[in-house]
Amino acid sequence: MNETVLEIRSVSHFFRKGLTKNCVLHDVNLKVKEGQFVGLVGPSGCGKSVLFRGIVGTHPPKEGEILIFSGQENEVAQKKTKPDRNVGIVYQRYSLFPFLTAVENVAIGLMLDQTSIPSRLFRPLGWRKLRKRHLQEATAMLEKVKLKDHLYKYPAEMSGGMCQRVAIAQAIILKPRILLLDEPFGALDEATRTELQDMLLTLYAENVKAKQKNERPPYTVLMVTHELTEAIRVGDRVVGLSPFWNWKRDFQEFPGSTVVYDKPAPVFLPKQPVDFQAIEEQKDEITRATFDPNYTKNHEEFIHLWDKVSKG
Amino acid sequence: MIGKPLSPSVFFFVMVLSFSVLLGGYTYLAREQHKINPLDKTIPTWSQLGQGVVKIVVLDHRSGKRWIVEDSAESGKRLFLGFFWGILGAILIGLLIGCFQLLEAAFAPPLAILAKLPPTAALALFFVMLGTGTGMYVGIIVVGLLPALAQSIYLSIKAIPTELINKALTLGASRTELVWNIIIRYIFPNILDSIRLQIGPALVYLIAAEYACAQIGFGYRIRLQARLVNMDVVYPYLALLILFGFFMDWLLKKAQAKWCAWYVKKEN
Numbered sequence: 001m002n003e004t005v006l007e008i009r010s011v012s013h014f015f016r017k018g019l020t021k022n023c024v025l026h027d028v029n030l031k032v033k034e035g036q037f038v039g040l041v042g043p044s045g046c047g048k049s050v051l052f053r054g055i056v057g058t059h060p061p062k063e064g065e066i067l068i069f070s071g072q073e074n075e076v077a078q079k080k081t082k083p084d085r086n087v088g089i090v091y092q093r094y095s096l097f098p099f100l101t102a103v104e105n106v107a108i109g110l111m112l113d114q115t116s117i118p119s120r121l122f123r124p125l126g127w128r129k130l131r132k133r134h135l136q137e138a139t140a141m142l143e144k145v146k147l148k149d150h151l152y153k154y155p156a157e158m159s160g161g162m163c164q165r166v167a168i169a170q171a172i173i174l175k176p177r178i179l180l181l182d183e184p185f186g187a188l189d190e191a192t193r194t195e196l197q198d199m200l201l202t203l204y205a206e207n208v209k210a211k212q213k214n215e216r217p218p219y220t221v222l223m224v225t226h227e228l229t230e231a232i233r234v235g236d237r238v239v240g241l242s243p244f245w246n247w248k249r250d251f252q253e254f255p256g257s258t259v260v261y262d263k264p265a266p267v268f269l270p271k272q273p274v275d276f277q278a279i280e281e282q283k284d285e286i287t288r289a290t291f292d293p294n295y296t297k298n299h300e301e302f303i304h305l306w307d308k309v310s311k312g
Numbered sequence: 313m314i315g316k317p318l319s320p321s322v323f324f325f326v327m328v329l330s331f332s333v334l335l336g337g338y339t340y341l342a343r344e345q346h347k348i349n350p351l352d353k354t355i356p357t358w359s360q361l362g363q364g365v366v367k368i369v370v371l372d373h374r375s376g377k378r379w380i381v382e383d384s385a386e387s388g389k390r391l392f393l394g395f396f397w398g399i400l401g402a403i404l405i406g407l408l409i410g411c412f413q414l415l416e417a418a419f420a421p422p423l424a425i426l427a428k429l430p431p432t433a434a435l436a437l438f439f440v441m442l443g444t445g446t447g448m449y450v451g452i453i454v455v456g457l458l459p460a461l462a463q464s465i466y467l468s469i470k471a472i473p474t475e476l477i478n479k480a481l482t483l484g485a486s487r488t489e490l491v492w493n494i495i496i497r498y499i500f501p502n503i504l505d506s507i508r509l510q511i512g513p514a515l516v517y518l519i520a521a522e523y524a525c526a527q528i529g530f531g532y533r534i535r536l537q538a539r540l541v542n543m544d545v546v547y548p549y550l551a552l553l554i555l556f557g558f559f560m561d562w563l564l565k566k567a568q569a570k571w572c573a574w575y576v577k578k579e580n
Contacts, residue, residue: 058478083481094475099497099574108493113484117492158579174483 005220006055006075011052011064012256024050024176025061026247026256028240032178034071035207037200039231039265040224042241043291046257048224051107051241053117054181055222057083071216085113088179090173092186095167096155103151104165106138107131109174122166141169145199161192165199172203181223185230186301193230200234200279201270208269209263228248228283232265233274240281261289261302356544364544379533380552387529390446391518394453398514399507402458411491420466427459428573432520439525449521449529456517457510464506468499501575504568511560515553 008030013024020097024047031064032038035168042048053059054066067077068086078086089095096105109119111134120127142148155163164184185193200221207217225231240261247255257286263285266278288295289302315443318326342355356364368380391559395493424494431452438455442448463567472495522531530549537545569576 056478057484060472083478085484087482089479089482091475091479095479097476097479097498099500100570100580109483112480112493113491116486117488136542143474154577156574171484176482247485304539305336 002069002071002073002075003192003236004031005034009065009067009094011054011061011066011079013061014256023254023256023261026258028259030219030259032222034220035211035222036237037204037235039235039238040222040240040241041226041228041231041286041290046241046243048241052180053226055080055180056087056089057081069178077256085174086177088174088176088273089105090167090171090181090184092183096163098155101154102142102154103135103138105166106141106173107134109136109170110134112176114290137173141173145169155161160188161196175218178220178222181221183225184223196236197230198270198309201268205269228286229279232282233281235265238263238265238286240286244295262284263302321395349428353543365548367545368548380432382528383530383533387518387522389450391453391514393446393450394518397418397450397515398454398457399461401454402461403465403503406462407491410466410469411495421499423459423462429515430573431456435521444525449518452517452521453514457514461506465499465503468502468542469495472498494519495558501568501572508561511557516558
């Protein structure tokens, strides 16, 4: 069984403006395994969003490849060149369709994924039955994210936190291979943010339970965030992307940001007391490795060799 | 927008006051004019206006028909057909150029040029190309409505956040579903708003064309009666046009409230 969900192989990306070449990413390599919650951090403008768009498939990288694995034995991985249902996304804003209620927003994925316009038009009875089932599933999913009393509200009638809960429910109902979160709680207040982090930890707890039963963990998450505490608290692994690395050793001009930090993070479960000291220690380390422009020495000390770990 | 919002009762009172000032001002003007010339028809008194209304609704002794009925039927038909084809064409073209880059490159520039053409200035062209039948009136409304409405739809599509489009694709939407289930639903309230804004211009194009070439219809009747300085007939016709415009606007607002509750709630 292939446990890798996402593999980023030697990805480099640049933009051209006239004769100027603006390098953004350089030789980024990353493997995300099934069930991992990865926090991707880095200073502003380091290319987190470019990498995010590459994984979504809207802006494939100029060099290298991004592969999504379906998890079957001996499979040929799918190269990401366009958005599809294997990668679920939750943005900071505009995550919900404003013309649909909460329950319809969650059910729309099931409709788009399982039916087509002709099937809905020409088999109305079958569609009605299926629609009822979709709405029931969506209701159950909203109950899971504690929104059962807000099923028929439009996004404009809900708070930012509620909207993000619906957006997460909307994305995970389709069971995508990987869920991408782009600064999902960036626009929320501290209390709501913690509440939603707890909600993500509930999903992580489901992964833990599944692993204990020797089942496949249902959720794999890559969260782009500028909040280090969030990345450490929610993620079980933190990856740092940074333009501050020792590129001058081999290049004359800046070739782009690369992965300078990749280490496990302490695992917390919902409502479990947070080990603030562990978080602070890792925050210091990440800040030094990823955000400090003066620290341009060898970053290998901050990179965990995941292949060696998985091979034991 | 600036300051505290008015309470509904104050708003209503101010509205009634403004209408009262308008009607009071007219009454005063008509009375003063009739003191100078008791036979004046340019600013008819309320009783003269009443006689004008009677003239419009009773059987005309020459044609044997009621003006209001035959003019409304003819102008209504022209306006309906013009609206129908104009809106249909605009939705189709707006959607195509908004959703598909190749069609955008092909049609958006000529559409932008066409939108600058005042149809009333090209009346002679319509006359030569489409004759003087219903087609000419429908044509002028379509050419007047379509470019502006199609551009408005095109711009609404361009304003849809890319995140929503990506989101739909990651939920498994095909291209057709993206247009049908996401884009059309998202821009539908904007389409209704744009149509509301086109009611006035559509009436202008129709009345201008009827004014110039018709043998029947609102524009024709207004021109004929204005020449005879029968303002007691002209004013009720103008009032009818205003009422018609209000009715259409109300209908579209009702449609928006029924089919786009999310938009109305957001706006409120």
